Amino acid sequence: MDFNTLIIGAGAAGLICAAQAPGKCLVIDHAKAAGEKIRISGGGRCNFTNLYASAENYISRNPHFAKSALARYTQWDFIDWVTRSGIAYHEKTLGQLFCDTSAKEIIAMLLKGVADAGGQVQLNTAVQSVSPIDGGYAIQMSGPHGPGSVTARHLVVACGGKPIPKMGATDFALRLAQQFGIPVTHTYAGLVPFTFSGAQQEAFQTISGVAAPARLQTNGTTFEEAVLFTHRGLSGPAALQVSSYWAPGDALTLGLLSEMALRQAVRNAKETEGRKSPLTVLSRLLPARLVSLVLQDLALPERIADLTAAQLDRLAERLTKWQLTPAGTEGYRTAEVMVGGVDTSALSSKTMMAKTQPGLYFIGECVDVTGWLGGYNFQWAWSSGWVAGQAIKAQL
Template structure:
């Protein structure tokens, strides 16, 4: 409707042909057409319930200002990337009005490692590979990216929302059938070559020695025993890794947890115990996968609240 040209990428994701600034301009235009105002460099000092609505005390560039409103929509996000201005204001406001807030932690965030594992990953920083990464029964088949601090890439970001401190990650770099077939064929036709040589055809060359260096493999693939093959298979299909933690809110794309959905109307997003008070977007305990789902939730929950207010519900 706004005439913004876009194209589709992997997994159905839509991107602007030129710049995402066009989306910002579209949204600001919509605000203006609806009669709304955007006021920058303004801090909310307090929110008080009054008869028929709410009183908001603001700190503005030209001094303090008080406004009143029949409806108040809290749409200020969560904790991720504080250097951009993110805070827990929405959660504190919810608690002020007696709404429950579930436990929050960083989601869609890279993992960090310590000790020898950290040193190993640091040596292959920048290497990416398609993989299956899983934890707590949830798996994602996407790329992983090794970094100077640990593990990132789409698969790692996705899994992070299901991980808790101390949990193990299982990294599968190759399907077992493909691995065993490659070993069988190499034994038959290239038995004098080393396992490292064989597997650099299947995985990034810099990654192979880091993955296999402690397996005590023979110099020739032909000499690989059944027990060694089992160890190799376990490493390449189910590598067990325990992160030290995550990058935290500093780089997280979303906050897991937030204002408890049980305290909000699913039809209007209004607090069940506070007429005229709405919570939408990331500050609510709704977290989507990577790929636009969190934007969709923010816009959809905002639309629902707007329609409810417009209808006087």
């Protein structure tokens, strides 16, 4: 064999895997630079993990599959590596950890890990075909470096999913899985803004750029974070989180205030400043432009003192349980993740190796394990890549 290990994809999962796999290891990627999604993540500062990462923060047909990898290589293990590498970081919100300076520090740390393990990274290299051979795999490649064909005992597929095609993302990993008879689940864009059409889109265009804390729910799953109204629809952390649980035709329930807070504010205003308008009173609790849009079709009185019980009920329904049905999402063009992927029933949770194809591993985003927003998907990349690397190391 030319190499003990060949890894397709120089992203988060592929690089950490290569850093664990000593011996002759080659990482290839069609991009011009390693770790491009790491570089652009977190506004260039890389939300590299989450303090609270556990299997409960992931979507999969088998919610138990991720437990083994996440337990064997935890967020604390990766944080320790970051700390030992002298990378300064901070917690932003909800356990999200970011580099103080640049995501490039994480990439440099990973590349040093690969080099220290004796591995090589070859960029501008695309895979043309993969074929099983006795004891391993033959990989046909194209690129300026050559050779055009190599063999490897272990083949690790770490080339991600479909999001952000302008960066070169494809469904190659899924097609390769299917080539070897490994099932793939239904896939769709996740952590992605919603789009609306017709009158609802026109209404949201008038408040584009307005953000507010909210409670957003679909299909029994709820997130309490900010929403951001855009010229095309609804974005912000809560919307991105909920999008991974949404299916076309499903409604969203948007809560902008708690019913208790709303009724208390109205009661106090009626008692002390009854001449004030509902718009004035509610704009103390929410952005005025948003309040104006919410109230425009409710036919409320000019004075808060004249608000009837029935009108307050309608107002409460709108502000606490606003029913919205998106036309769709922005799709893979802006999605942060792909939901679904290589079926976990076909993989070992301890090694990430295909059960029916010795020496073939699938790690990271291409697997049917999708994390929440906030560093969880990077942690899955670190954990799944690490266990695959350890499994390969154990066979040397």
